[in-house]
Amino acid sequence: MEQLFMRYLPKSPTDREQMLREIGVKSIDDLFAPIPKEYRLNRDLAIPRQMAESEIIEWFRARAAENGTGYSMFLGAGAYNHYRPVAIDALISRGEWFTAYTPYQPEIAQGTLQAIFEFQTMICELTGMEVANASMYDGSTGAAEALMMAVRLTGRGHTVVARSVHPEYREVIATYIQHQHMPFTEVGFGSDGRVDLKALEAAITDDTACVLVQSPNFFGTIEDIAALAEIAHKRGALLVVSIAEALSLGIVKPPAEADIISMETQSFGVPLSYGGPYAGVIATKEKFIRQIPGRLVGETTDRNGKRGYVLTLSTREQHIRREKATSNICTNQALIALMVNIYMTVYGREGLKELAKQNLAKAAYARQEFGKNAKVLFDGAPRFNEFVVQTKEDATGISRRLNEKKIIGGLPLKKFYPELGNASLWCCTELNTREQIDAAAKEVR
Amino acid sequence: MTDNNKIKKVSTHISQNEGLIFEKSSPGKKAYRLAPLDVPEVDEKQALGKIARVDLGNLPEVSEMEIIRHFTRLSTWNYAVDHGMYPLGSCTMKYNARVNEVVARLDGLAGAHPYQPEQISQGSLQVLKTLSEQLVEICGMDAITLQPAAGAHGELTGILLVRAYLESKGNPRKKVLIPDSAHGTNPATAAMAGYEVENLKSNAAGMVDLPSLEAQMNEDVAGLMLTNPSTIGVFEQQIGKIAEILHSKGGLLYMDGANMNALVGKARPGDFGVDVMHLNLHKTFSTPHGGGGPGSGPVAVKKMLEPFLPTPVVVEKNGKLALEYNRPQSIGRVRMFYGNFGMHIRALAYIMANGPDGLRLTTEDAVLNANYIRKKLEGVFDLPYSTPSMHEVVFSDKLQAKNGIKTGDIAKRLIDYGFHPYTVSFPMIVHGALMIEPTESESKEELDQFIEAMKAVAEEAETNPELIKNAPYNTRVSRMDETGAARKPILRWKP
Numbered sequence: 050m051e052q053l054f055m056r057y058l059p060k061s062p063t064d065r066e067q068m069l070r071e072i073g074v075k076s077i078d079d080l081f082a083p084i085p086k087e088y089r090l091n092r093d094l095a096i097p098r099q100m101a102e103s104e105i106i107e108w109f110r111a112r113a114a115e116n117g118t119g120y121s122m123f124l125g126a127g128a129y130n131h132y133r134p135v136a137i138d139a140l141i142s143r144g145e146w147f148t149a150y151t152p153y154q155p156e157i158a159q160g161t162l163q164a165i166f167e168f169q170t171m172i173c174e175l176t177g178m179e180v181a182n183a184s185m186y187d188g189s190t191g192a193a194e195a196l197m198m199a200v201r202l203t204g205r206g207h208t209v210v211a212r213s214v215h216p217e218y219r220e221v222i223a224t225y226i227q228h229q230h231m232p233f234t235e236v237g238f239g240s241d242g243r244v245d246l247k248a249l250e251a252a253i254t255d256d257t258a259c260v261l262v263q264s265p266n267f268f269g270t271i272e273d274i275a276a277l278a279e280i281a282h283k284r285g286a287l288l289v290v291s292i293a294e295a296l297s298l299g300i301v302k303p304p305a306e307a308d309i310i311s312m313e314t315q316s317f318g319v320p321l322s323y324g325g326p327y328a329g330v331i332a333t334k335e336k337f338i339r340q341i342p343g344r345l346v347g348e349t350t351d352r353n354g355k356r357g358y359v360l361t362l363s364t365r366e367q368h369i370r371r372e373k374a375t376s377n378i379c380t381n382q383a384l385i386a387l388m389v390n391i392y393m394t395v396y397g398r399e400g401l402k403e404l405a406k407q408n409l410a411k412a413a414y415a416r417q418e419f420g421k422n423a424k425v426l427f428d429g430a431p432r433f434n435e436f437v438v439q440t441k442e443d444a445t446g447i448s449r450r451l452n453e454k455k456i457i458g459g460l461p462l463k464k465f466y467p468e469l470g471n472a473s474l475w476c477c478t479e480l481n482t483r484e485q486i487d488a489a490a491k492e493v494r
Numbered sequence: 495m496t497d498n499n500k501i502k503k504v505s506t507h508i509s510q511n512e513g514l515i516f517e518k519s520s521p522g523k524k525a526y527r528l529a530p531l532d533v534p535e536v537d538e539k540q541a542l543g544k545i546a547r548v549d550l551g552n553l554p555e556v557s558e559m560e561i562i563r564h565f566t567r568l569s570t571w572n573y574a575v576d577h578g579m580y581p582l583g584s585c586t587m588k589y590n591a592r593v594n595e596v597v598a599r600l601d602g603l604a605g606a607h608p609y610q611p612e613q614i615s616q617g618s619l620q621v622l623k624t625l626s627e628q629l630v631e632i633c634g635m636d637a638i639t640l641q642p643a644a645g646a647h648g649e650l651t652g653i654l655l656v657r658a659y660l661e662s663k664g665n666p667r668k669k670v671l672i673p674d675s676a677h678g679t680n681p682a683t684a685a686m687a688g689y690e691v692e693n694l695k696s697n698a699a700g701m702v703d704l705p706s707l708e709a710q711m712n713e714d715v716a717g718l719m720l721t722n723p724s725t726i727g728v729f730e731q732q733i734g735k736i737a738e739i740l741h742s743k744g745g746l747l748y749m750d751g752a753n754m755n756a757l758v759g760k761a762r763p764g765d766f767g768v769d770v771m772h773l774n775l776h777k778t779f780s781t782p783h784g785g786g787g788p789g790s791g792p793v794a795v796k797k798m799l800e801p802f803l804p805t806p807v808v809v810e811k812n813g814k815l816a817l818e819y820n821r822p823q824s825i826g827r828v829r830m831f832y833g834n835f836g837m838h839i840r841a842l843a844y845i846m847a848n849g850p851d852g853l854r855l856t857t858e859d860a861v862l863n864a865n866y867i868r869k870k871l872e873g874v875f876d877l878p879y880s881t882p883s884m885h886e887v888v889f890s891d892k893l894q895a896k897n898g899i900k901t902g903d904i905a906k907r908l909i910d911y912g913f914h915p916y917t918v919s920f921p922m923i924v925h926g927a928l929m930i931e932p933t934e935s936e937s938k939e940e941l942d943q944f945i946e947a948m949k950a951v952a953e954e955a956e957t958n959p960e961l962i963k964n965a966p967y968n969t970r971v972s973r974m975d976e977t978g979a980a981r982k983p984i985l986r987w988k989p
Contacts, residue, residue: 057589060937065862073869077862080858080862081760082882083882083884084729084757084760085731088733088734088761088762090762093851093854096631096632096850098851100846100847105593105847106593109839113617115602116606116614116615117602117614118601118602120614127831128608136558140561140562140569142595143569144575145570147783148576148590150587150783150785151785154905158573169986174553186643186829187830189829189830221829228688300546303547322598323835324830325831326643326834346985347980352973357974359979362983364980367646367682368678377646377683377686378646379645379678380776380783380787382786384786385784385787393554394525395561398519407531409538409542410533410534410536411533413534414533431542431545452611452614457607457614460609479528479529486533
């Protein structure tokens with residue numbers, strides 16, 4: 050009979066025997082004696098046998114093939130198909146990055162700590178905010194946490210959320226706050242796709258902690274942040290801005306009037322990966338720092354006066370404050386934040402702008418081409434790389450037809466916004482060629 | 495003095511200095527070239543008006559070569575599982591297999607958009623379905639959601655499920671019981687789900703104190719959040735009785751699965767009365783910790799909680815896989831899309847590489863390693879609980895504290911010996927705790943070196959405590975001024 054082994058385990062049968070002997074037990078089962086007999090599993094788990102590395106790769110290749118490759122992609126809606134410079138994977142594949150733990154021991158984690166410090170700095174530069182945290186799970190949970198942060202800061206309970214915020218973000222928010230005595234009101238959008246300002250004014254009360262909007266919003270339209278801020282601040286409420294397409298900040302002024310920004314950073318070098326892992330981040334004003342959720346890295350010195358970095362202000366966090374913490378978040382998205390950091394470094398001050406300009410141009414061209422056969426909605430306001438098209442034909446039918454031509458078309462919106470009829474949300478990035486856009490536009494009518 | 499002949503695992507070597515990336519920046523350097531634009535250019539001032547951005551401030555301008563060196567140099571300042579033993583208790587720092595990284599990066603999976611039509615997402619859905627089924631079998635539960643992004647996120651999901659279930663029975667109840675040995679995420683989670691937290695004390699064996707539980711359990715209590723094995727690495731031998739006490743009063747048993755590495759293939763929480771539990775794929779199922787994430791925190795439940803799971807769930811319809819959204823009793827979404835899919839791929843690849851016998855052997859080795867360390871260090875360090883250990887062992891600094899040496903000091907000195915420290919000062923029920931979890935990934939040789947290093951530090955605590963108080967010596971930086979960092983926070987670079 051073949052001796053049992055598993056290739057990740059660095060022990061020979063002799064090692065195991067010797068260790069058992071030194072512990073002073075007869076067999077490994079003796080070490081499991083604390084588990085009452087009736088609860089011990091006396092059979093193999095009903096899962097497939099050990100597989101060879103080649104078999105594992107083969108299995109996943111088959112799954113990848115079932116998904117299909119080689120499609121041109123026009124989906125955005127919170128997950129964006131941007132080019133990923135190869136330096137990202139080359140660097141994060143170093144074991145020192147991906148097999149390290151949270152940097153609780155700063156003397157042997159300066160790499161991770163400095164990288165997070167650089168990430169926080171770049172997020173500040175990009176968003177125009179004074180401070181940023183080390184990352185959140187993603188944009189949707191980040192938005193919910195930003196809302197809860199506003200409630201803590203103002204001591205008020207009610208919140209107002211724009212319907213033009215990503216529908217799944219709103220679902221997550223509803224789940225998060227349902228038992229926290231935080232009622233929220235949704236406000237609709239006007240004919241230009243932006244928040245209906247009159248409805249917003251009417252929705253805010255003296256108990257409103259904050260107004261949450263997304264910009265560019267779910268329809269790709271850029272909100273009038275200054276006007277929104279004025280309305281919110283007039284009543285003592287904070288303005289929270291959620292940003293799902295981080296690259297928009299390459300060409301659109303950051304929402305400087307906001308009090309809290311919650312951003313999804315997936316656009317910056319993070320694979321689509323069927324929806325995750327991504328990374329969110331919360332940026333805000335310095336005076337709000339004690340209420341920010343999640344980890345923070347700060348600069349300090351060692352005993353010899355040498356510059357270095359540590360996790361700081363942890364008295365906000367669950368491992369110290371327990372039920373009184375700002376959030377229950379512990380693990381965040383450090384490796385994804387590192388991808389984002391490398392991406393921002395590769396493109397930098399000039400590249401993010403150039404790239405954003407290309408996105409702006411591609412979407413503008415597509416809008417013009419799609420407008421020939423179909424109606425482009427919400428054209429009265431500025432937008433970045435997404436737009437909504439209304440068609441005669443059902444959007445799901447169009448999508449199916451496009452799939453046959455190796456095109457993944459826009460997202461049908463009927464599920465989220467039935468009032469828009471046969472509408473779909475399209476996105477063009479630097480990766481969509483003119484040829485692809487022309488081919489898609491021909492089919493959308 | 496700082497070096498000695500007992501430091502065998504490491505030698506110091508040249509470490510490259512490197513400033514912040516902003517300090518390398520200068521105008522005109524670039525690390526990219528875009529493909530030429532094939533559509534007409536748009537003037538942003540015309541398109542966007544006064545919201546057009548002119549300047550991106552202090553984002554860096556550097557070349558590709560500098561980027562590679564920058565992040566490579568930084569990486570060399572980190573300790574990692576790839577370097578050696580990383581015995582952080584409760585964190586399960588095990589080997590992260592390379593094949594996991596390869597399959598997660600396959601084009602058809604890494605390039606899949608979450609909203610691409612189901613007919614061209616069959617491969618992704620199959621991954622979700624297969625992993626779900628296998629985790630359900632491993633846990634002995636009935637259903638699962640893969641949506642939560644990390645352990646604490648899974649806890650929130652699990653407690654919301656408990657609440658929704660109890661609400662459907664007419665009363666969500668007011669309190670959640672949490673042992674004093676629990677992770678901080680447990681009470682923080684209960685508070686987020688709208689529950690009051692009631693502390694439950696441990697008995698002399700470090701286990702749940704049954705009389706206390708009996709006294710505190712009543713119709714106001716929604717459930718108990720229990721880590722099993724507990725944070726001191728002890729299996730709750732009265733687990734059946736604990737579940738019975740809860741169930742008899744209509745409460746639910748939530749299991750924090752942080753320590754599932756002690757049980758896989760040997761015992762199943764579903765078989766010992768657990769109603770709902772989360773797993774940490776980044777602990778037990780080897781998805782890399784990545785310097786603090788991404789994680790993944792699936793939540794497995796018994797049948798009666800299934801209707802309340804977050805939407806969507808993967809279902810089979812006419813021989814094809816589909817996402818079902820119409821579930822009226824669902825607690826709602828806890829995250830957009832379907833969770834940390836890339837981590838699901840890695841965890842599944844890990845389970846495939848192991849099979850039933852590999853998973854069992856893994857658990858056995860994890861428990862063997864912890865008990866080996868316990869045996870060899872007992873007496874050298876104080877063992878506050880003599881209850882048998884599973885996958886981790888908790889000592890205290892009692893013997894060293896009489897010389898003024900605390901667990902945090904021992905940890906720092908251990909760094910000079912070439913090891914990442916254990917978990918310091920946790921769980922809170924042990925004063926001055928040293929929480930050691932070797933995992934299955936350590937060879938006997940590595941364990942012996944660790945044991946020798948711990949003994950050497952204990953000896954130094956007797957003979958030269960001052961030496962320990964100023965450790966580490968052989969790192970790039972010495973002990974950091976953490977108080978100063980918190981007093982005057984500098985959270986970003988400024989020119």
